[in-house]
Amino acid sequence: MSVEASSPAPSFESRVHATLLGGALGDSLGYAVEFDAIGAIHAKFGAGGxxxxxxxxxxSHFSDDTQMTLYTVDGLVEALEWANDGVAADEIACLWLAYLRWLATQDVAASSAAPVPQPRWIDGQEVLRHRRAPGNACLSGLASGEMGTAARPVNPDSKGCGTVMRSAPFGLVPHIPPQAVAKLSMDAASLTHGHPSARLSAAAFSLLIHHVIAGHDVRSAATRALQHVEALPTKAPELMERLHExxxxxxxxxxxxxxxxxxxLGEGWVAEEALAVGLYAALATAGGSPEExxxxxxxxxxxxxxxxxxxGSIAGNILGALYGEECLPMEWLEALEGPExxxxxxxxxxxVTTG
Structure with missing residues (x-):
């Protein structure tokens, strides 16, 4: 039985807030042990971890995962602001500019060939101006000053998880078809990572969020996302294998x-492994109250x-999208960095999406 069949469906607004907050909670808890082996985690926190x-x-502190997710939101918001004013905007260019502004928060200079973006509200938030183990491909791809594209991506061989961990917001834009969600997330991934698995993992994740927001349970949403990605001309067999598993x-x-x-399923350092582990965690623990x-x-x-x-971020994004804010533990929210x-x-x- 789906969650929606047994309890009132959360509002779209609640789902959006919870997707971002839930991802930040998972990111923050996981960041405390990101580079620790499981033996070290048990030694520090006990047998339960x-x-x-x-x-x-x-x-607690969130990492570059939440930082880049919020900058993804800002790039989408800027493009939609232009659209709402009747001006056509290049969504991927807006996202590139947003990621360049994120790069500046990491004290990394972009090439002189890169444009100088105009500051926005998000850039003035001091809590985001910390270096929290950002991915090398994200840094080098943006610092190159080249706007990567699907045909000519930067870091063509990189499939690190830096694409998938920032892609939930593409699934939060209402009133666009799955094809548009997939294209947006793949093109945005190409700004920093060129490997097909990195790009298709971003598409699969954003499509999963898109279908959950539309009212599907997680397994149904994942199956639909997988079917869509499998039908694309670009192929990434390792992604299909991990998600099916x-x-x-x-x-x-x-x-x-x-x-x-x-x-x-892998340790999560590359895109398809991170998505598979986060998805498995969301599916395998189903039961009890939303918070449980x-x-x-x-x-x-x-x-x-x-x-x-x-x-952790991916699992938190998924269940935030599914349940809305009722699933978020209050004492966890109280410990969260920068909730405002x-x-x-x-x-x-x-x-910009609902008025």
Missing amino acids: LTSFAQLDGG ALRLSADGTLLGPDELTAA HFRKAVVLAVNHSGDSDST VIRGMASRLLA
Whole structure:
């Protein structure tokens, strides 16, 4: 039975806020253990691993995953602002400019060939101006000063997870068809990563969010996203393999342990692995209240030897989109860094899409 069949469907507004907040929560919990092996996580936090923000003595911080997700929102908002004023705008150019502004927050200079973007509200938010282990391909691709395209992407061999972890917002734009969601996310991925798996993982993730927002449960949404991506002319067999395996493993009723998880789906450092782990966590932990499901999914997604912030972020995005704000644990939100900035970006997206 789907969630929607047993409880009132959350509003679109609640889903948008929760997608961004949920992703930030998963990112923040995972960032605390991003580079730790599971043995080190258990040694520090006990046999159950990291299960709560209360275990973090130094407070919580989100990573480049949330930073770039919010800058993705801002690029979309700028393009939609132009459109609402009756002026045609190049959405990918707006996203490129947004990512160049993010690059500046990392104290990395772009090539003199790159344009100098005009500052926007998001650029004045001090909480975003921290370097939190940004991906090398994101930095080098943007610093090149070249606007990568599908035909001529920068970093053509890179398939790091820096594309997929920032792509949930493409699924939050209402009233556009799945084909447009996929194209937007793939073209935006080409700004920093050129490998087909990086680009198609971004498409699969944004399509999954798109279908969840439209009212489908996570498994149905993932299946629809997979079918769409499989029909595209560009192919990434490793992505198809990982996603099919995530769907299969999550259906057998037995939770994988941390080592089993990474052995089956990967550690999450590359795009298809991060998406597969985040999807598996969201599916395999279903049951209980929305808040219980969210907690279990994020905990599973971050407690492994791998890219814990990205896998946690993806799981949090998915369940935020599914349930809306009712799934977000209050004490986790109270520990979250910069919630007013995250909500501010959600409100800006809603203002240009729903008025």
